[in-house]
């Protein structure tokens with residue numbers, strides 16, 4: 001699959017204000033500052049598409065990006081889908097009421113958005129399993145929302161430590177999950193994991209009822 005066009009469409013404060021649910025949608029979520037916007041930019045090969053920041057809490061709304069792709073370079077048959085950048089969880093500097101608002105917005109989005117095919121949950125590959133991430137994936141499980149794991153920032157640590165952290169996360173999930181989700185290790189800096197992510201999205205796009 002080749003992305004031929006990727007552009008910012010709109011930011012929405014709630015699911016009811018999102019664009020028409022007329023094409024497949026893939027959303028990126030995870031802890032604040034984990035690298036969601038960077039992974040979206042890596043996928044689209046455009047560093048300026050989604051706003052990234054050193055300080056956590058940059059992304060506040062439901063951000064839609066319109067993507068056009070073709071199966072093979074030169075094809076004329078475009079396929080259109082959405083990528084969605086969501087605000088992160090676990091940002092310390094928010095009030096209780098802001099956090100409640102975030103939870104409501106995210107729950108509504110995840111449970112009501114009919115065209116949402118897959119949620120990519122981002123996990124920082126530099127750390128051992130964090131309760132906040134495990135709680136979040138368990139919540140997705142309770143809501144029966146399909147997700148895959150994307151381990152981020154793999155360039156920041158040795159491959160050995162990254163592999164160890166990935167294994168520990170999957171082991172922690174095994175305690176409550178019978179089947180483990182697909183996972184991919186990424187580095188937005190090194191463009192690592194891009195082909196695998198695109199392959200996963202491409203396969204899901206193909207499997208959708210026409």
Ligand code: GTP
Nearest residue numbers: 032033034035036037038052053057058059088188
């Ligand atoms: P919020 O929207 O604030 O929740 O953050 P986010 O999850 O969208 O993270 P963002 O993409 O803005 O990245 C946060 C910081 O981490 C930025 O300074 C990025 O440049 C850096 N970063 C993200 N991905 C990578 C990566 O793969 N490698 C390295 N070295 N830095 C990364």
Ligand code: MG
Nearest residue numbers: 036037058059
């Ligand atoms: Mg962001």
